[in-house]
Amino acid sequence: MKVTIKDVAERANVSIATVSRVFNKSGPVTDQTRHRVLTIARDLRYTPNASARSLSTSKTDTVGLLLPDLYGEFFSEVIRGADQTVQQYHHHLLVSSSHNNRNEIEAALRVMRGRVDGLVIMSPHIDAATLNANLPKSLPVVLLNCYVKDSSFDSLNIDNIGGAHQMVKHLIQHNHTRIAIIKGTEQNYDAEERLSGYRAALREANLEVSADLEFPGDFTEEAGFQAAKKILVLPHRPTAIFASNDSMAIGAISALRESEVQVPEEIAVAGFDDIPISKYMKPGLSSVHVPISNLGVLALERLFAAVTEKDNHIKKQDIITTELVVRESCGIHETNNDD
Amino acid sequence: MKVTIKDVAERANVSIATVSRVFNKSGPVTDQTRHRVLTIARDLRYTPNASARSLSTSKTDTVGLLLPDLYGEFFSEVIRGADQTVQQYHHHLLVSSSHNNRNEIEAALRVMRGRVDGLVIMSPHIDAATLNANLPKSLPVVLLNCYVKDSSFDSLNIDNIGGAHQMVKHLIQHNHTRIAIIKGTEQNYDAEERLSGYRAALREANLEVSADLEFPGDFTEEAGFQAAKKILVLPHRPTAIFASNDSMAIGAISALRESEVQVPEEIAVAGFDDIPISKYMKPGLSSVHVPISNLGVLALERLFAAVTEKDNHIKKQDIITTELVVRESCGIHETNNDD
DNA sequence: GCCAACAATGTAAACGCTTACATTACTGCC
DNA sequence: GGCAGTAATGTAAGCGTTTACATTGTTGGC
Numbered sequence: 001m002k003v004t005i006k007d008v009a010e011r012a013n014v015s016i017a018t019v020s021r022v023f024n025k026s027g028p029v030t031d032q033t034r035h036r037v038l039t040i041a042r043d044l045r046y047t048p049n050a051s052a053r054s055l056s057t058s059k060t061d062t063v064g065l066l067l068p069d070l071y072g073e074f075f076s077e078v079i080r081g082a083d084q085t086v087q088q089y090h091h092h093l094l095v096s097s098s099h100n101n102r103n104e105i106e107a108a109l110r111v112m113r114g115r116v117d118g119l120v121i122m123s124p125h126i127d128a129a130t131l132n133a134n135l136p137k138s139l140p141v142v143l144l145n146c147y148v149k150d151s152s153f154d155s156l157n158i159d160n161i162g163g164a165h166q167m168v169k170h171l172i173q174h175n176h177t178r179i180a181i182i183k184g185t186e187q188n189y190d191a192e193e194r195l196s197g198y199r200a201a202l203r204e205a206n207l208e209v210s211a212d213l214e215f216p217g218d219f220t221e222e223a224g225f226q227a228a229k230k231i232l233v234l235p236h237r238p239t240a241i242f243a244s245n246d247s248m249a250i251g252a253i254s255a256l257r258e259s260e261v262q263v264p265e266e267i268a269v270a271g272f273d274d275i276p277i278s279k280y281m282k283p284g285l286s287s288v289h290v291p292i293s294n295l296g297v298l299a300l301e302r303l304f305a306a307v308t309e310k311d312n313h314i315k316k317q318d319i320i321t322t323e324l325v326v327r328e329s330c331g332i333h334e335t336n337n338d339d
Numbered sequence: 340m341k342v343t344i345k346d347v348a349e350r351a352n353v354s355i356a357t358v359s360r361v362f363n364k365s366g367p368v369t370d371q372t373r374h375r376v377l378t379i380a381r382d383l384r385y386t387p388n389a390s391a392r393s394l395s396t397s398k399t400d401t402v403g404l405l406l407p408d409l410y411g412e413f414f415s416e417v418i419r420g421a422d423q424t425v426q427q428y429h430h431h432l433l434v435s436s437s438h439n440n441r442n443e444i445e446a447a448l449r450v451m452r453g454r455v456d457g458l459v460i461m462s463p464h465i466d467a468a469t470l471n472a473n474l475p476k477s478l479p480v481v482l483l484n485c486y487v488k489d490s491s492f493d494s495l496n497i498d499n500i501g502g503a504h505q506m507v508k509h510l511i512q513h514n515h516t517r518i519a520i521i522k523g524t525e526q527n528y529d530a531e532e533r534l535s536g537y538r539a540a541l542r543e544a545n546l547e548v549s550a551d552l553e554f555p556g557d558f559t560e561e562a563g564f565q566a567a568k569k570i571l572v573l574p575h576r577p578t579a580i581f582a583s584n585d586s587m588a589i590g591a592i593s594a595l596r597e598s599e600v601q602v603p604e605e606i607a608v609a610g611f612d613d614i615p616i617s618k619y620m621k622p623g624l625s626s627v628h629v630p631i632s633n634l635g636v637l638a639l640e641r642l643f644a645a646v647t648e649k650d651n652h653i654k655k656q657d658i659i660t661t662e663l664v665v666r667e668s669c670g671i672h673e674t675n676n677d678d
Numbered sequence: 679g680c681c682a683a684c685a686a687t688g689t690a691a692a693c694g695c696t697t698a699c700a701t702t703a704c705t706g707c708c
Numbered sequence: 709g710g711c712a713g714t715a716a717t718g719t720a721a722g723c724g725t726t727t728a729c730a731t732t733g734t735t736g737g738c
Contacts, residue, residue, distance in 0.1 A: 002475065004694055015718045020696060027697090028715055050453045051399070052694035054390035055723050062433070062454075076415030083436050092454065094401070095434045097422050114389045115401075115431065136341070221619060250619045257621060277616045280560060280589045282596060343724055354688045359726060366727090367685055391724030394693045680738090688731070693724105701718070707711090 003044045011044065012037045023048055062092040063303060064116040066108055068123045073275045074292055078144070081296025082120065089304050091117070098123055102130070109134040118303045120144055124189040128153070140306035140313070142299045147189040154302050155317045156295065160190050160272075163288035163322035164197025167270050168242055170324060172205045174332045176240040176268060179207075182217040182227040182252060184244035191219075194244045194272060213238060217248050224251025231267075232259055239267060240330070246271035246278050246287055253285070253329065264331030274325050284327030295320065342383045350379045362387055401431040402642060403455040405447055407462050408436050412614045413631055417483070420635025421459065428643050430456070437462055441469070448473040457642045459483055463528040467492070479645035479652070483638045486528040493641050494656045495634065499529050499611075502627035502661035503536025506609050507581055509663060511544045513671050515579040515607060518546075521556040521566040521591060523583040530558075533583045533611060552577060556587050563590025570606075571598055578606060579669070585610035585617050585626055592620070592668065603670030613664050623666030634659065 009016040014033060021027040022037045029037075040046075054060045065082050067075050079095065086093045094116055098105045105123055112119055113135055121131075122144035131148070135141065143155040171179055181198045184191025199209045215230055217223035224243055228251070231238060243249035249271030256263050263269050263283055271278065274289035298320070306313045326332055348355040353372060360366040361376045368376075379385075393399045404421050406414050418434060425432045433455055437444045444462055451458055452474055460470075461483035470487070474480065482494040510518055520537045523530025538548045554569055556562035563582055567590070570580060582588035588610030595602050602608050602622055610617065613628035637659070645652045665671055 006694080016695080017697080017719080018717060021717090024696080028717090030716065033716080047449055047453055049394070049694050051390045051393035051397075052723090053696075055388070055394050055725085056694080056696045058390075058723075060390070073412055073415065076412060076418070079415070079418065079434070080436075083434065087435070092450070093434050095418065095422065095432050096426070097419075110386060111431070114386055250616075254619050254621075276560075277589070277620075280593050280620075282593075282621050345724080355725080356689080356727080357687060360687090363726080367687090369686065372686080388724050391693090392726075394695085394723090395725045395727085397693075682737090683735085685734080686732085689729085691728090692726085695723085696721105698721090699719085702716085704715075705713085707713105708709105 003046045005046070005048065008037060008041050008044060008046050012040045060115060060117050061090070062094050062116050063300065063307075064094045064096065064112040064119045066105075066112065066119065066121045066123060067095070067097050068125070073277075074273060077292035078122065078296040078299075081293035081298075082300050083296075084293075085297045085300035085304075089300075091304075106130060106134050113139060118142070118307045120299045120303055121146060125187075140303055142303045142306065144295060144299050145190065149317070151315060151317060153317075154306060154315045156299055156302065157317070157319050158190070158290055158295075159319050159321050160193030161197040161200070163272060163290070163324075164194040164242070164244075165201045166197075166322070166324050167272070167286075167288050168198050168201035169204070170326070170332070171240045171242065171268065171270065171330060172201060172207065174330075176238075177207055178213065178236065178238040179240040179242055180213045180215060180231050180234075180238040182215050182224055182241060182243040182248050184248075185218045186216070188219075191244055198242055217244060219245050219247055221247050221251035221254070224248030224253075225255040226251075228252035228255035229259075232256070232261065237267070241267060241269045243269065243271045246273045246275045246285060249285055249287070249329070250277070250281065253281075253283075264329055268331040269329045271329075278325075278327070281329075283329045286327045286330035286332075287325050289323040289325045291320065342385045343388065344385070347376060347380050347383060347385050350383065351376045399431075399454060399456050400429070401433050401455050402639065402646075403433045403435065403451040403458045405444075405451065405458065405460045405462060406434070406436050407464070412616070413612060416614075416631035417461065417635040417638075420632035420637075421639050422635075423632075424636045424639035424643075428639075430643075445469060445473050452478060457481075457646045459638045459642055460485060464526075479642055481638045481642045481645065483634060484529065488656070490654060490656060492656075493645060493654045495638055495641065496656070496658050497529070497629055497634075498658050498660050499532030500536040500539070502611060502629070502663075503533040503581070503583075504540045505536075505661070505663050506611070506625070506627050507537050507540035508543070509665070509671070510579045510581065510607065510609065510669060511540060511546065513669075515577075516546055517552065517575065517577040518579040518581055519552045519554060519570050519573075519577040521554050521563055521580060521582040521587050523587075524557045525555070527558075530583055537581055556583060558584050558586060560586050560590035560593070563587030563592075564594045565590075567591035567594035568598075571595070571600065576606070580606060580608045582608065582610045585612045585614045585624060588624055588626070588668070589616070589620065592622075592624070603668055607670040608668045610668075617664075617666070620668075622668045625666045625669035625671075626664050628662040628664045630659065 005016045005019050009019045019037050021029050022034050096108050098108050118140040120142045128148050128150040143153050183195055202209050215227040217227050249269050253263055253269055271285050271287040274287040278285035278287050344355045344358050348358045358376050360368050361373050435447050437447050457479040459481045467487050467489040482492050522534055541548050554566040556566050588608050592602055592608055610624050610626040613626040617624035617626050
């Protein structure tokens with residue numbers, strides 16, 4: 001039924017070593033022989049057995065992408081960038097979500113190990129110890145947006161603090177003094193950083209940092225919706241809302257609309273991530289642009305560098321800068337240089 | 340460096356066969372022995388080598404998901420559903436996009452073969468011949484939204500015709516008589532079916548089917564935008580636009596807005612797919628709901644059935660029904676039973 | 679007490695490939 | 709013409725498992 005290298009070798013009257021050499025372009029082979037082997041292989045529909053090859057070479061030509069969740073455009077974009085890069089390097093992409101649960105993450109790590117030549121991990125809840133405990137020291141790893149500062153790992157992080165700071169500063173510069181924030185998921189790294197960027201900007205402008213203006217959220221539209229409802233009944237109503245991501249901003253706007261509060265006239269709204277829809281909403285959502293699909297590309301390029309360079313690969317911790325995107329929802333149309 | 344079954348066996352004073360039996364729960368082992376092996380394995384951080392195992396068993400515990408593209412929420416949702424199901428069955432997910440190019444699809448197929456126990460293929464451009472030529476007869480395959488009617492394959496298709504028909508009929512019932520369509524990508528299966536559903540509904544209502552009302556598109560927001568611009572300059576302006584997917588509908592709405600044409604008052608707009616944002620837009624986008632993430636789940640469940648049942652698996656061609664979702668963009672608020 | 683039956687474990691072949699090393703057959707140089 | 713050097717090919721060991729079959733040890737029925 002299934003055709004192996006041996007079948008090809010027999011039919012071509014050569015040894016399996018020669019067939020192997022043809023397929024791997026390793027070692028010298030006559031043009032004539034090569035051609036004969038290739039033809040017969042095609043006729044026989046021969047494909048090298050990936051497992052056998054992996055076993056022999058201890059390479060899998062596959063890299064793993066471990067994500068906290070597979071929901072929403074953010075991850076979809078990361079996957080897209082990753083796939084693109086992986087194909088370019090003639091590798092394969094093993095994707096898995098980890099459900100944010102520590103045990104499941106460990107299981108996922110262990111299970112990936114041995115199946116991949118390298119691993120990109122995007123999981124806010126992971127720490128260096130878990131990583132070291134569950135992965136062989138030799139497996140190249142790139143951390144994407146993880147809360148691990150350890151210089152023993154390559155990592156890529158979004159400049160959450162800077163981005164949030166920039167957006168809030170922008171609002172302040174345009175005379176907003178009561179700015180509420182809808183926070184991200186409790187304990188989430190991005191969430192905390194965005195919050196601290198928000199606070200820093202307020203402090204810097206000598207504005208009060210108050211728990212009364214900080215509303216819980218979990219990055220879903222629903223949470224944004226609920227938070228906005230709460231904000232609306234505040235005695236001294238804020239003039240601006242900074243949502244920790246676009247989904248929540250969208251939810252918030254939809255709540256404001258429901259209550260017939262004009263955006264941005266009565267309340268300005270801004271988000272974070274700049275997901276594609278932000279551009280197409282009405283009003284267009286002001287946001288902090290994160291080069292998401294680029295993130296996937298960068299992570300994988302770094303990973304392949306690590307895989308290739310092996311031991312003399314130098315690890316780096318990079319911070320990806322964000323960019324302020326001003327649309328209508330924050331009430332400041334003009335293109336001006338706020339920084 | 341790397342620890343193998345042999346290391347565990349030596350340390351535990353048993354043969355490798357016993358260790359193997361412990362890990363696979365195949366064959367009898369004393370509780371005492373099992374415990375000793377397990378403990379030592381844990382201490383040694385032993386993980387069975389996946390390649391060796393695959394070579395030996397010719398199973399990979401991995402299934403492949405071949406998508407035409409990785410762009411947008413649609414695929415992100417399919418992947419999510421797929422991942423969820425795959426985890427449930429303790430398998431892994433190898434994802435790849437095929438770039439819609441025939442050669443690349445063939446390459447992807449060939450490369451997947453041998454790495455996976457089964458394959459879900461979503462690729463409008465593929466035909467039965469290509470499939471047969473590049474895949475071993477024994478590999479379970481589920482076609483997702485492919486234009487292959489062949490009963491020798493399991494397949495899942497969206498009821499594009501029915502969905503489009505239903506939406507256009509709905510518009511007609513509410514007194515729209517000039518309804519433009521923004522078509523999907525040329526030669527694309529979904530695109531053609533949605534177009535024919537549109538035409539059927541018009542014909543059924545004795546409305547003219549005219550090329551003047553059919554505008555090219557390619558499923559991107561940009562295309563929707565451009566098409567709407569063209570529609571706006573039409574001498575006898577349509578009162579409704581049916582976009583072949585939500586992205587184009589969103590692009591169209593944004594073009595109309597730019598020209599200060601009221602939606603739905605002046606022109607009603609409807610889409611297809613019911614991607615999550617549709618709900619949060621203003622106006623909410625009327626659309627044809629496709630249970631996307633469910634699609635991923637269903638496809639993988641079918642695949643696992645095929646993998647498990649092996650030879651006595653009975654292939655089926657299923658059509659997934661869609662559902663009309665009426666929001667504001669088509670101008671008919673009331674919840675009524677249109678069918 | 680013997681033997682059958684079975685439980686627990688071991689032995690070794692096979693899975694399909696890569697690759698170090700061995701072999702063979704040419705070349706051209708002195 | 710012999711020999712070194714090299715190009716082309718072959719041989720066989722190993723990669724880490726699984727598993728059919730063999731071996732050993734125990735049990736219980738007669």
